[in-house]
Amino acid sequence: xxxxxxxxxxxxxxxxxxxxxxxxxxxxxxxxxxxxxxxxxxxxxxxxxxxxxxxxxxxxxxxxxxxxxxxxxxxxxxxxxxxxxxxxxxxxxxxxxxxxxxxxxxxxxxxxxxxxxxxxxxxxxxxxxxxxxxxxxxxxxxxxxxxxxxxxxxxxxxxxxxxxxxxxxxxxxxxxxxxxxxxxxxxxxxxxxxxxxxxxxxxxxxxxxxxxxxxxxxxxxxxxxxxxxxxxxxxxxxxxxxxxxxxxxxxxxxxxxxxxxxxxxxxxxxxxxxxxxxxxxxxxxxxxxxxxxxxxxxxxxxxxxxxxxxxxxxxxxxxxxxxxx
Amino acid sequence: xxxxxxxxxxxxxxxxxxxxxxxxxxxxxxxxxxxxxxxxxxxxxxxxxxxxxxxxxxxxxxxxxxxxxxxxxxxxxxxxxxxxxxxxxxxxxxxxxxxxxxxxxxxxxxxxxxxxxxxxxxxxxxxxxxxxxxxxxxxxxxxxxxxxxxxxxxxxxxxxxxxxxxxxxxxxxxxxxxxxxxxxxxxxxxxxxxxxxxxxxxxxxxxxxxxxxxxxxxxxxxxxxxxxxxxxxxxxxxxxxxxxxxxx
Numbered sequence: 001x002x003x004x005x006x007x008x009x010x011x012x013x014x015x016x017x018x019x020x021x022x023x024x025x026x027x028x029x030x031x032x033x034x035x036x037x038x039x040x041x042x043x044x045x046x047x048x049x050x051x052x053x054x055x056x057x058x059x060x061x062x063x064x065x066x067x068x069x070x071x072x073x074x075x076x077x078x079x080x081x082x083x084x085x086x087x088x089x090x091x092x093x094x095x096x097x098x099x100x101x102x103x104x105x106x107x108x109x110x111x112x113x114x115x116x117x118x119x120x121x122x123x124x125x126x127x128x129x130x131x132x133x134x135x136x137x138x139x140x141x142x143x144x145x146x147x148x149x150x151x152x153x154x155x156x157x158x159x160x161x162x163x164x165x166x167x168x169x170x171x172x173x174x175x176x177x178x179x180x181x182x183x184x185x186x187x188x189x190x191x192x193x194x195x196x197x198x199x200x201x202x203x204x205x206x207x208x209x210x211x212x213x214x215x216x217x218x219x220x221x222x223x224x225x226x227x228x229x230x231x232x233x234x235x236x237x238x239x240x241x242x243x244x245x246x247x248x249x250x251x252x253x254x255x256x257x258x259x260x261x262x263x264x265x266x267x268x269x270x271x272x273x274x275x276x277x278x279x280x281x282x283x284x285x286x287x288x289x290x291x292x293x294x295x296x297x298x299x300x301x302x303x304x305x306x307x308x309x310x311x312x313x314x315x316x317x318x319x320x321x322x323x324x325x
Numbered sequence: 326x327x328x329x330x331x332x333x334x335x336x337x338x339x340x341x342x343x344x345x346x347x348x349x350x351x352x353x354x355x356x357x358x359x360x361x362x363x364x365x366x367x368x369x370x371x372x373x374x375x376x377x378x379x380x381x382x383x384x385x386x387x388x389x390x391x392x393x394x395x396x397x398x399x400x401x402x403x404x405x406x407x408x409x410x411x412x413x414x415x416x417x418x419x420x421x422x423x424x425x426x427x428x429x430x431x432x433x434x435x436x437x438x439x440x441x442x443x444x445x446x447x448x449x450x451x452x453x454x455x456x457x458x459x460x461x462x463x464x465x466x467x468x469x470x471x472x473x474x475x476x477x478x479x480x481x482x483x484x485x486x487x488x489x490x491x492x493x494x495x496x497x498x499x500x501x502x503x504x505x506x507x508x509x510x511x512x513x514x515x516x517x518x519x520x521x522x523x524x525x526x527x528x529x530x531x532x533x534x535x536x537x538x539x540x541x542x543x544x545x546x547x548x549x550x551x552x553x554x555x556x557x558x559x560x561x562x563x564x565x566x567x568x569x570x571x572x573x
Contacts, residue, residue: 177437178437179431179435179436179437179440182424182427182428182431182437182440183428183431185417185419185420185424186417186420186428188419189416189417189418189419189420190415190416190417190418192379192411192415193411193415193416193417193476194417194428195379195398195399195400195403196377196379196399196403196408196409196411196415196477197403197408197428197429197432197476197477197479197480198400198403198404198429198432198480199400199428200398200400200401201400
């Protein structure tokens with residue numbers, strides 16, 4: 001991807017959907033898929049570009065969701081301000097978790113386990129602390145006003161989450177081209193070699209944590225505004241950690257469009273499975289599992305990478321034919 | 326004697342009960358090529374790790390260009406102008422040659438275009454210009470050694486630590502790369518090299534240190550060191566120097 005043009009085309013194409021489709025079911029499906037894509041875009045910065053596989057991105061999603069909800073319900077803060085604070089809180093939590101994990105030199109599966117542990121600890125804390133509503137959760141008041149960041153029309157919510165996804169796409173593109181991005185992929189490929197070339201690996205990984213945390217937290221903030229309810233299982237549950245890492249891996253980790261493609265495909269397959277079988281619980285997770293195995297086995301660079309993979313195979317086949325003929 | 330760019334004084338490093346290097350002192354003179362040789366397991370690569378900040382000395386000091394840099398982390402030393410290559414090459418395997426070198430170039434060039442241009446210039450200097458878009462993991466051994474050199478050079482170092490860049494190359498590849506190293510020295514880069522290929526040490530180095538069992542056992546010009554009985558014994562065993570001298 002050499003310029004902003006592909007991003008502009010994809011976002012514009014997605015933006016016209018509510019003008020053509022008025023079904024609330026379809027719009028609701030797309031809103032949730034885009035929200036998962038956003039969470040995955042956060043994971044993609046740290047995991048896809050930085051090679052630091054987090055199993056606990058619920059840390060950020062939940063923090064964003066809770067901060068947005070609690071600030072409004074308990075402290076009467078304006079919804080927009082609460083939303084922004086939720087994103088900032090994700091960045092701050094990213095620094096804290098990153099500092100603890102990377103200063104201790106945790107890499108690979110140790111880093112994954114520590115993030116998983118953080119998410120679980122936060123989930124348990126949130127389920128017993130009064131300020132989060134403990135086991136009951138936090139309910140936001142229905143208040144369909146622009147100032148309260150709530151909208152009567154699904155379409156407006158759709159455009160809001162699409163705008164956030166678009167910002168994340170641009171951030172990813174900027175990272176990919178920048179010095180920071182070059183250092184980040186260098187750390188992913190070989191941390192010692194990167195250090196020898198003057199890369200402060202801890203600082204670079206912390207930077208990735210901050211961006212990653214902020215983006216995934218934005219998905220959590222959106223969740224609270226859209227569903228007007230959050231509890232510890234939603235906010236810090238394993239489901240979002242899993243979806244945040246599955247979508248980029250299936251779509252193509254370390255690519256700009258990977259999380260978006262992955263989220264749309266995975267969500268469509270999951271919904272399809274539920275429709276066909278009449279809402280058998282847990283079946284969408286089985287579908288995720290099958291898709292993941294298929295992608296890891298057949299297209300290790302994800303669906304976005306599959307295109308290049310197939311093109312290369314096609315060229316080889318053509319070359320083979322030409323040499324025979 | 327030219328001014329010392331790097332001064333190592335009494336540096337030791339223990340791993341538990343094992344003394345890997347003990348009280349080693351050496352100097353890399355500015356604008357010269359200095360070689361560090363010695364039998365396998367002598368502690369040469371450990372010395373490089375200590376100088377380049379991948380290991381902290383248990384004892385002793387490292388001074389670089391007048392500053393005490395003992396125990397500074399690798400990335401900060403790279404910023405000061407110390408670059409190293411690895412004996413076991415460490416390419417960024419998933420990236421192209423251009424992207425590999427670009428990582429090093431970014432140390433002095435923040436912008437993408439400037440870093441890419443610098444990377445291309447370095448690739449030309451080490452003879453990788455034709456392979457800029459090849460994936461790093463598709464290179465031959467000789468290509469990987471050149472890439473290792475190119476990455477380090479892209480950081481625009483004052484001192485270059487070369488850890489066996491000639492190992493694993495065939496004689497014609499060695500002949501090709503020796504002028505490249507000499508060219509680097511000629512444009513002012515101070516070089517400290519670990520090398521087993523004596524042909525290269527004899528033709529390149531102006532000063533040689535011999536390390537054996539973690540200690541400097543001899544130092545001097547390549548010719549002096551090569552006929553030093555202590556050095557011969559370190560390589561060939563006790564009494565070897567005498568037997569060689571008796572041989573017709």
